[in-house]
Amino acid sequence: MQLPPPDPALSPRTGYTRAHWEAAADALLAAVEPYATEDRALYHFPGDRQSWAGRLSDGLEGYARTLLLAAFRRDETALERYADGLAAGVSGVWPRIEDRGQPLVEAASVALALRLTRPLLWDRLDDAVRQRAADWLGDALTAEPWPCNWELFPVTVGGFLQEIGHESEAAGKAVDRGLERIEHWYVGGGWYTDGDGRKYDYYNGWAMHLYPVLHAWLADDSRLLTVYGSRLETHLADYARLFGGDGAPMHQGRSLTYRFATTAPLWLGALTGHTPLPPGETRRLASGALKYFLERDAVDERGLLTLGWHGPDPAVLQGYSGPASPYWASKGFLGLLLPPDHEVWTATEEPGPAEREDAVTPVAAPNWLLQSTRADGVVRLHNHGSEDVRYDPYYTRLAYSTVTAPSPSYDNSVIVGEDPGRTGIEPLGAGDGWVASRHTAGGGARVTSVLLARGATEVRAHLVTGAAPGTPVRVTGWHAGDGLRAELVPVHGLEASAEGTSASSLAGTTGDAGTLFVALARLTAEPETVPLEETVSVRAEGPDGIRVRWSDGPEVRVTLSGDAVRVRA
The missing domain is CATH 1.50.10.20 (Glycosyltransferase)
Known part of the structure; x- marks a missing residue:
């Protein structure tokens, strides 16, 4: 042209x-x-x-x-x-x-x-x-x-x-x-x-x-x-x-x-x-x-x-x-x-x-969190409220971006047992730097998820309930392409996936009750970045909580059990 x-x-x-x-x-x-x-x-x-x-x-x-x-x-x-x-x-x-x-x-x-x-x-x-x-x-x-x-x-x-x-007359009625x-179908907020x-x-x-x-x-x-x-x-x-x-x-x-x-x-x-x-x-x-x-x-x-x-x-x-x-x-x-x-x-x-700033912006109606970084111009959408009436990878993954496409290997998913689906998404709110939801996976298990973001760093926590003890759980992150780097680092309940050496897949197993899985994630087009562990400190607090301390920001405590995720400074 x-x-x-x-x-x-x-x-x-x-x-x-x-x-x-x-x-x-x-x-x-x-x-x-x-x-x-x-x-x-x-x-x-x-x-x-x-x-x-x-x-x-x-x-x-x-x-x-x-x-x-x-x-x-x-x-x-x-x-x-x-x-x-x-x-x-x-x-x-x-x-x-x-x-x-x-x-x-x-x-x-x-x-x-x-x-x-x-x-x-x-x-x-x-x-x-x-x-x-x-x-x-x-x-x-x-x-x-x-x-x-x-x-x-x-x-x-x-x-x-x-x-x-x-x-x-008929035209006016139409x-x-x-x-x-x-x-x-108008839900407010535009x-x-x-x-x-x-x-x-x-x-x-x-x-x-x-x-x-x-x-x-x-x-x-x-x-x-x-x-x-x-x-x-x-x-x-x-x-x-x-x-x-x-x-x-x-x-x-x-x-x-x-x-x-x-x-x-x-x-x-x-x-x-x-x-x-x-x-x-x-x-x-x-x-x-x-x-x-x-x-x-x-x-x-x-x-x-x-x-x-x-x-x-x-x-x-x-x-x-x-x-x-x-x-x-x-x-x-x-x-x-x-x-x-x-x-x-x-x-x-x-x-x-x-292009103007690093920003983490909650969008209430769809229950999304938009995360953008000025250095590489990448925008990430953390999806905790949008789904189609059927499983559709373009609606029901946990995250999307302007530089990646949903992968056939189920990127940005929590796979309970052999079931990679995510259905019945229930929004649990979005706020300053966080978004949360609950969904069904693995033939009836419930997964409560919270995502916290700052800069390019993500903290992903998932509480899995209702699955039989010993059920395998796989947590996946970003599927990177040319010029991109995807990272997924285990924090609690997870280790490198036995299914391969991809940085975007971690594995764990459910216990007798609800089991907490926590990981750090990052998708970036920057050639050099500090290690993820230096941007944030995360530790589990009991069976259903985490404490997050950002290296350049506040400390946040999150509880994932009950009827609603609670996030407090």
């Missing part, structure tokens, strides 16, 4: 400016054009993967998600091509929008793009085409979505149909119904769950916040914008801490192949005036993420976004991931709606949180 020369004066950290975003959008749009069908209604990208929705739906997905990119770019030449495709698509090519079907998702992208570019696309269509398009979209008003972020797709379609006066349903349960990930930003805030902004509804905008602003204070110093987003959750869609809520805050971030920091975080992926093979030799994280990577895909799925990365170009003279584009880049 050919990009302009870097601008170190305006963007001393990434070199990227608005011109880089425009060039990237243009290159992505040019690369997909050869894969359109002759009538331009479908985009079939190469490869042998197909989503569970089928080839026709995948082709619609290719059209809708790249249309969204053209809409943010406001590329009139490209929009003319998409106008042709729209006319053909709604004349019998596209599949109908039905209950819980993938076309409902793509209808939201089509409707949003039409709403954003109405004078450039919709208003120039023939009346007959507009009527057929409105009729096709109208099925989204009554189609039943899956009970998650999908509830917002009828909202997005309904907002557009209200604006053009098509089935206004908007109200979807917004009412997501209220059940966070939603993605449906029932405790699924916390990037869907908070690129779906749960994006669609309501954009709808309120486009409808010029000050009441709704106050509600949803204030939630977004609160969320962004946490969200900004999920990006590493190298620009990488946190490697956690599902649909990671959307990559720099992670930047959408950053731009959205600036677009609507609901952000706590300075303009230069907003652009630095967003440009850092775009640059991170473009420099790591997210785009192949044909200029197409691949199904993966850096290059192709099936580990980050779901059953609904089709060849066009990565093009929800188009959401990351939302910032192009801001005019060139907006302060986000004209301000000098400012460092993001991971």
